[in-house]
Amino acid sequence: MATGPSIDLSSFTDLMTCILGVLVLIILLTGIDASQIAVLVATPKEITGDDKSPVFFECRNQQLFYISTDDLKEAVDAKTEQIRTAVAGDQKEFLKQAAQTMLEVNGQKVDYTMALVGKYELIPIPDAEGYSFDKTVVADEENWYASKLATIDPHTQFICFFVRPDSFRTFQRARTLAWLKNINVACELQDERNHIILGPGGSQIFSQ
Amino acid sequence: MKMADVDSSGFQNIVLMLIGVLIIMLVSNVLTIISNPDNIKIDALITGVTYGADDDAEKEFIPPKFQNLTQDPVYVDVEPTKLTIYYKTIKEVSARDLMFEGNDFEKFLDEIEPNKERRYVVLLLRPGSAVFQRKLRQVIRERGIDVGFEPWETDRPIELEAREEEVTPEAPEEPEAQEEQGA
Numbered sequence: 001m002a003t004g005p006s007i008d009l010s011s012f013t014d015l016m017t018c019i020l021g022v023l024v025l026i027i028l029l030t031g032i033d034a035s036q037i038a039v040l041v042a043t044p045k046e047i048t049g050d051d052k053s054p055v056f057f058e059c060r061n062q063q064l065f066y067i068s069t070d071d072l073k074e075a076v077d078a079k080t081e082q083i084r085t086a087v088a089g090d091q092k093e094f095l096k097q098a099a100q101t102m103l104e105v106n107g108q109k110v111d112y113t114m115a116l117v118g119k120y121e122l123i124p125i126p127d128a129e130g131y132s133f134d135k136t137v138v139a140d141e142e143n144w145y146a147s148k149l150a151t152i153d154p155h156t157q158f159i160c161f162f163v164r165p166d167s168f169r170t171f172q173r174a175r176t177l178a179w180l181k182n183i184n185v186a187c188e189l190q191d192e193r194n195h196i197i198l199g200p201g202g203s204q205i206f207s208q
Numbered sequence: 209m210k211m212a213d214v215d216s217s218g219f220q221n222i223v224l225m226l227i228g229v230l231i232i233m234l235v236s237n238v239l240t241i242i243s244n245p246d247n248i249k250i251d252a253l254i255t256g257v258t259y260g261a262d263d264d265a266e267k268e269f270i271p272p273k274f275q276n277l278t279q280d281p282v283y284v285d286v287e288p289t290k291l292t293i294y295y296k297t298i299k300e301v302s303a304r305d306l307m308f309e310g311n312d313f314e315k316f317l318d319e320i321e322p323n324k325e326r327r328y329v330v331l332l333l334r335p336g337s338a339v340f341q342r343k344l345r346q347v348i349r350e351r352g353i354d355v356g357f358e359p360w361e362t363d364r365p366i367e368l369e370a371r372e373e374e375v376t377p378e379a380p381e382e383p384e385a386q387e388e389q390g391a
Contacts, residue, residue, distance in 0.1 A: 009220065016223040017223060019227060023231065027233050031233075031237055034237045046355050048349070165335030187358075189333045
């Protein structure tokens with residue numbers, strides 16, 4: 001085997017090792033910088049021009065409550081039928097019983113007499129249990145909220161969140177998941193205990 | 209004195225490979241930094257809109273589909289009995305003052321209205337301001353100014369960065385500049 005002149009590569013090795021050290025340092029610095037990037041989202045503006053219909057949720061006690069007008073109507077109709085059968089056609093007795101009736105639907109008390117005239121006045125039940133999110137938000141997770149989102153058509157519907165002061169975090173998480181499903185969101189801030197009234201005569205809610 | 213010959217070619221190969229790997233990591237980091245939304249100058253920036261401050265998933269980036277990228281925001285902090293306007297200067301207006309004509313909020317809307325294609329008002333809603341914000345929202349809507357909302361915790365600070373003043377219609381000869389605000 002032919003042998004050539006021997007070359008001393010120790011300087012080259014030192015150089016490489018130095019470069020390696022400097023690179024590690026740079027990567028540490030850029031890595032720290034890269035990991036501190038904040039996710040910033042421009043606040044959506046209110047869309048007054050579209051004709052999407054709202055689907056309601058309430059954020060209360062760091063929990064999510066579904067407000068379904070279909071469920072409310074169904075409960076009111078069932079109660080009407082029940083009272084009608086009980087009073088056997090007596091109008092006065094019907095009105096008397098109606099005035100004393102409160103319904104409970106999805107964590108809300110519903111004023112029955114108001115519901116008869118087409119307005120749903122919802123009174124939050126303080127110890128009602130709704131849906132609460134885990135610490136981390138997972139987009140494709142199968143859960144109660146995901147199943148509700150799956151029933152919403154982004155082209156014709158949007159979500160309106162009634163947000164109580166104690167549940168801003170729940171709202172943010174719920175909104176994130178709604179956005180991921182391409183669903184527009186509206187936010188209606190509420191006071192701690194005020195009643196939510198749905199029906200004619202109120203102000204229109206626009207999506208954002 | 210004769211020293212022992214050491215073959216360092218194996219070590220050199222490892223060092224070279226390590227340098228290659230580190231360069232790839234460096235490029236990856238630099239690309240991540242370049243894709244920082246700060247650098248692409250999105251206005252109306254609110255952190256925590258998609259994630260809470262201490263969420264584990266905070267660093268994930270979700271392409272927000274509904275964000276308003278066409279207009280610059282002007283922030284109004286709405287508290288139960290007063291509002292604070294963050295526009296050029298910081299101005300506080302009490303709810304009682306709004307009953308009088310020519311109040312600071314009306315003046316502010318007068319300034320925004322000619323630029324409503326470029327600007328929109330973002331109401332930062334503090335707990336307890338539900339009734340007050342509905343009135344404000346109505347007034348803003350009547351002017352045809354776009355509006356957005358963001359619930360904002362009581363103790364959460366508002367941090368804004370301002371650029372140079374924007375060009376007003378009265379001073380068209382000044383060089384064009386924008387005011388950028390990011391919370």
